[in-house]
């Protein structure tokens with residue numbers, strides 16, 4: 001199949017599509033998806049990234065199910081009670097399988113649409129599909145022309161292993177949501193680039209002006225997507241602005257459902273380092289959590305109802321986009337400073353080299369959940385761990401794949 005850079009590559013796909021079939025439902029719907037494995041030799045699963053499904057639907061091999069082998073089928077079923085921008089991807093040998101194209105968009109529309117919008121959904125391509133920052137449309141098409149005055153929403157995800165620098169030029173814009181979570185009172189941004197973590201999503205909204213607007217990845221010399229307003233071909237600047245979007249200072253403060261006034265029930269610290277070591281018969285850079293590789297990484301044990309605070313400390317020289325399954329994390333501090341903007345809820349938090357974050361979450365979804373780096377190469381080499389509720393066991397025990 002041909003990929004954005006024009007070359008032919010072997011891709012691994014859901015229903016033969018890149019990206020996989022767009023799954024779009026309305027809040028309150030029951031989602032039922034049957035996965036059939038035709039020819040993915042090592043087996044496959046579906047993980048609903050960012051969606052707090054019941055543990056049995058989480059799609060993690062040997063924790064919540066067995067892998068779906070060639071010729072087998074498995075049905076996922078859950079209620080879509082939260083609106084937002086999510087995605088789904090295989091969670092077996094993720095680095096290979098997501099990297100070759102086994103992913104797609106999962107959009108839950110709110111019950112009441114607040115205003116009419118033209119919606120565009122896209123992903124930064126995963127590593128084996130295209131490593132040059134190409135944007136893949138997730139619902140078939142990207143409009144070339146948009147009428148001035150149109151409200152536009154771009155739901156953008158990052159299927160790559162590294163954080164992506166994305167630029168929207170030609171208009172002021174807002175970030176309406178991060179990882180599917182609404183920003184409270186977002187304000188206008190311009191000449192600001194976005195850094196979307198591997199696995200993360202942002203909803204960008206703007207009103208179409210009467211000239212061209214373009215969205216592109218800083219690595220993509222072709223300039224990504226260009227939207228024309230009046231039928232004439234005009235150019236939007238492909239300059240890369242200096243300012244980075246800072247979620248910790250964006251939007252307005254608001255009370256959250258997470259009340260820490262009585263303190264936390266559990267405190268965990270996760271320190272990331274790197275070391276050179278043998279893994280799979282070769283010397284690799286290995287990324288450790290508290291000095292260990294999976295399965296010796298710490299297990300976060302909680303009781304249902306616990307309020308948990310986790311501190312991430314990155315002493316290594318790589319980015320680590322930390323992804324917690326089944327729960328949303330509220331960012332409390334970044335590098336020691338409290339967040340001052342809208343509550344910043346995330347499921348995939350990019351921790352840069354040298355950075356420290358404190359996040360909090362409520363243990364309100366019993367199960368055994370992965371907590372891992374979404375640079376899937378790092379996860380493959382052991383940068384993963386589990387959040388486990390006391391008295392919860394898995395019937396699928398065995399070696400856990402990422």
Ligand SMILES: [Cu+2]
Nearest residue numbers: 320373375378
């Ligand atoms: Cu990592």
